[in-house]
Amino acid sequence: xxxxxxxxxxxxxxxxxxxxxxxxxxxxxxxxxxxxxxxxxxxxxxxxxxxxxxxxxxxxxxxxxxxxxxxxxxxxxxxxxxxxxxxxxxxxxxxxxxxxxxxxxxxxxxxxxxxxxxxxxxxxxxxxxxxxxxxxxxxxxxxxxxxxxxxxxxxxxxxxxxxxxxxxxxxxxxxxxxxxxxxxxxxxxxxxxxxxxxxxxxxxxxxxxxxxxxxxxxxxxxxxxxxxxxxxxxxxxxxxxxxxxxxxxxxxxxxxxxxxxxxxxxxxxxxxxxxxxxxxxxxxxxxxxxxxxxxxxxxxxxxxxxxxxxxxxxxxxxxxxxxxxxxxxxxxxxxxxxxxxxxxxxxxxxxxxxxxxxxxxxxxxxxxxx
Amino acid sequence: xxxxxxxxxxxxxxxxxxxxxxxxxxxxxxxxxxxxxxxxxxxxxxxxxxxxxxxxxxxxxxxxxxxxxxxxxxxxxxxxxxxxxxxxxxxxxxxxxxxxxxxxxxxxxxxxxxxxxxxxxxxxxxxxxxxxxxxxxxxxxxxxxxxxxxxxxxxxxxxxxxxxxxxxxxxxxxxxxxxxxxxxxxxxxxxxxxxxxxxxxxxxxxxxxxxxxxxxxxxxxxxxxxxxxxxxxxxxxxxxxxxxxxxxxxxxxxxxxxxxxxxxxxxxxxxxxxxxxxxxxxxxxxxxxxxxxxxxxxxxxxxxxxxxxxxxxxxxxxxxxxxxxxxxxxxxxx
Numbered sequence: 001x002x003x004x005x006x007x008x009x010x011x012x013x014x015x016x017x018x019x020x021x022x023x024x025x026x027x028x029x030x031x032x033x034x035x036x037x038x039x040x041x042x043x044x045x046x047x048x049x050x051x052x053x054x055x056x057x058x059x060x061x062x063x064x065x066x067x068x069x070x071x072x073x074x075x076x077x078x079x080x081x082x083x084x085x086x087x088x089x090x091x092x093x094x095x096x097x098x099x100x101x102x103x104x105x106x107x108x109x110x111x112x113x114x115x116x117x118x119x120x121x122x123x124x125x126x127x128x129x130x131x132x133x134x135x136x137x138x139x140x141x142x143x144x145x146x147x148x149x150x151x152x153x154x155x156x157x158x159x160x161x162x163x164x165x166x167x168x169x170x171x172x173x174x175x176x177x178x179x180x181x182x183x184x185x186x187x188x189x190x191x192x193x194x195x196x197x198x199x200x201x202x203x204x205x206x207x208x209x210x211x212x213x214x215x216x217x218x219x220x221x222x223x224x225x226x227x228x229x230x231x232x233x234x235x236x237x238x239x240x241x242x243x244x245x246x247x248x249x250x251x252x253x254x255x256x257x258x259x260x261x262x263x264x265x266x267x268x269x270x271x272x273x274x275x276x277x278x279x280x281x282x283x284x285x286x287x288x289x290x291x292x293x294x295x296x297x298x299x300x301x302x303x304x305x306x307x308x309x310x311x312x313x314x315x316x317x318x319x320x321x322x323x324x325x326x327x328x329x330x331x332x333x334x335x336x337x338x339x340x341x342x343x344x345x346x347x348x349x350x351x352x353x354x355x356x357x358x359x360x361x362x363x364x365x366x367x368x369x370x
Numbered sequence: 371x372x373x374x375x376x377x378x379x380x381x382x383x384x385x386x387x388x389x390x391x392x393x394x395x396x397x398x399x400x401x402x403x404x405x406x407x408x409x410x411x412x413x414x415x416x417x418x419x420x421x422x423x424x425x426x427x428x429x430x431x432x433x434x435x436x437x438x439x440x441x442x443x444x445x446x447x448x449x450x451x452x453x454x455x456x457x458x459x460x461x462x463x464x465x466x467x468x469x470x471x472x473x474x475x476x477x478x479x480x481x482x483x484x485x486x487x488x489x490x491x492x493x494x495x496x497x498x499x500x501x502x503x504x505x506x507x508x509x510x511x512x513x514x515x516x517x518x519x520x521x522x523x524x525x526x527x528x529x530x531x532x533x534x535x536x537x538x539x540x541x542x543x544x545x546x547x548x549x550x551x552x553x554x555x556x557x558x559x560x561x562x563x564x565x566x567x568x569x570x571x572x573x574x575x576x577x578x579x580x581x582x583x584x585x586x587x588x589x590x591x592x593x594x595x596x597x598x599x600x601x602x603x604x605x606x607x608x609x610x611x612x613x614x615x616x617x618x619x620x621x622x623x624x625x626x627x628x629x630x631x632x633x634x635x636x637x638x639x640x641x642x643x644x645x646x647x648x649x650x651x652x653x654x655x656x657x658x659x660x661x662x663x664x665x666x667x668x669x670x671x672x673x674x675x676x677x678x679x680x681x682x683x684x685x686x687x688x689x690x691x692x693x694x695x696x697x698x699x700x701x702x703x704x
Binding site: 170173249250251270278281282283284 | 532536564566567568569570571574577579580
């Protein structure tokens with residue numbers, strides 16, 4: 001009868017430690033695969049640690065408030081039959097052999113790279129090998145770190161690229177018109193440059209609009225489209241958010257905007273706000289965002305979309321939405337053509353790929369394999 | 371953001387990027403030229419601690435080594451600024467500022483006002499300050515408050531490499547004279563700094579950590595001691611907010627008052643001597659504007675009212691410590 005160790009997960013490349021915020025399950029509780037058993041906060045975000053096994057929570061090793069290295073033992077899940085002594089022995093063996101990864105060792109893993117493509121710096125991160133590759137395209141004001149909880153998981157089965165769009169992250173900030181067409185051209189140029197013949201495109205928010213524009217432009221390059229909280233599927237968008245994000249330059253102005261991205265606003269950590277403030281200060285960012293926003297949106301309306309042509313854009317299309325999305329309403333997921341696979345996740349917000357990471361990963365993996 | 375560089379590299383990068391962007395930006399000071407393979411006598415340090423290393427060759431004719439005459443070259447920098455240049459003058463030790471007070475206090479700080487806004491003086495004067503280098507009383511003072519006192523000057527005192535770069539870029543672009551105070555013990559400190567250019571606006575304090583039990587207001591090197599104290603206190607369940615002023619003029623009164631009103635318990639930490647200091651100034655601000663929110667008298671942690679001692683053991687006692695800061699927080703907690 002197996003004894004399962006639940007350890008501090010590694011969310012994204014830079015995570016070294018996590019702080020235990022609290023237990024969601026008590027000792028003796030029955031837990032199923034996918035259940036969240038405790039809350040962990042990193043310097044980027046807070047999230048639940050999921051159990052990968054069915055069983056009973058037998059030990060809570062970590063204490064609330066502890067800050068622990070990635071890989072540290074948090075809990076033990078086992079069947080009812082597993083004896084107490086047996087569990088103690090397993091814990092002892094784990095603790096004896098456990099060596100926390102040093103910061104240096106952490107940095108030797110895959111790191112984002114930069115390339116000059118079409119006269120512009122493009123930052124990207126490649127994880128995984130083989131299969132039909134996937135390309136992750138973040139949304140307005142985002143960067144490749146928006147896929148922090150998804151990238152490695154999806155890359156277990158295929159090569160997965162994530163890039164920073166022009167004007168975003170650590171890619172070049174200059175844009176011409178900032179249109180979805182220009183951003184899509186940058187994605188196609190990136191695929192050309194990296195030798196990505198054909199790929200699954202996975203886009204979040206404005207990244208979904210970019211992905212659909214790529215599909216419209218270069219249909220032979222698209223294996224499938226996965227559109228998460230996507231722009232380009234309906235009329236409405238939260239213009240106050242777009243404007244507040246674009247024009248806000250300090251913590252006080254940006255924090256309330258960022259809170260709209262999540263159904264649970266407590267997920268917006270100090271560091272998350274700080275990272276956005278730092279991004280917003282970079283030379284050329286505000287100008288780029290203004291152009292991109294003006295090109296795609298007008299007040300509370302999106303200028304263009306592919307709703308009517310969605311089914312014809314790619315061989316297969318998946319749409320995922322957080323029901324509580326305050327940026328683009330989840331109602332845009334309704335009434336899509338029958339062949340489009342649609343999942344609306346209850347109680348989640350615009351950043352559904354972060355807020356319900358394992359559910360989204362499961363849906364994406366199933367879709368990409370199917 | 372993965373790249374880590376030191377505080378002095380961050381300053382060098384800010385200078386370099388602004389010199390590349392705007393050809394009116396020039397650098398002047400004692401031993402500023404040289405370094406990084408300059409031929410012969412020019413192969414100097416790149417400033418007394420190597421901060422301007424490499425700029426002499428990168429920007430020919432725009433890094434000027436000056437005679438040992440602060441009164442002369444600071445005056446020249448102020449004049450050049452009034453004539454359309456954007457000089458960044460390095461004054462080495464802030465303690466030497468006394469020989470050019472007229473140029474700074476009476477000229478640079480007054481031009482905009484006395485010419486009815488028709489003149490601007492976009493000069494930056496960089497100087498290192500602070501104790502801890504075993505450099506004795508004439509090379510160890512914290513004189514931030516002296517410059518903060520003068521209307522017409524802006525005063526910056528960064529605590530991290532990230533802030534040093536962004537605040538120096540802002541200082542160079544600013545049309546008013548800026549006194550840019552660099553703590554000499556921070557030069558080797560590493561931190562994440564974007565390669566790209568960015569400016570941090572003046573008058574915007576940085577809330578280094580959030581907390582609801584007490585507020586520590588500080589700036590410069592003391593930010594790190596305050597953070598250390600706050601981390602220590604977290605273990606006792608005391609949640610301390612740490613505010614890094616970043617600029618003492620303009621001063622972000624709003625952030626200070628908002629926090630003081632919320633926690634009701636305030637410790638002001640200043641490495642400078644205690645009389646007429648940032649510590650007294652901020653204490654007065656809070657006492658006047660947030661008095662009814664205070665749950666305990668404001669505490670100040672400062673150096674004593676003496677010159678900086680040369681003896682190492684005494685200098686260490688002279689500089690406020692994380693322990694003193696933690697004790698002060700416990701005191702305001704009652």
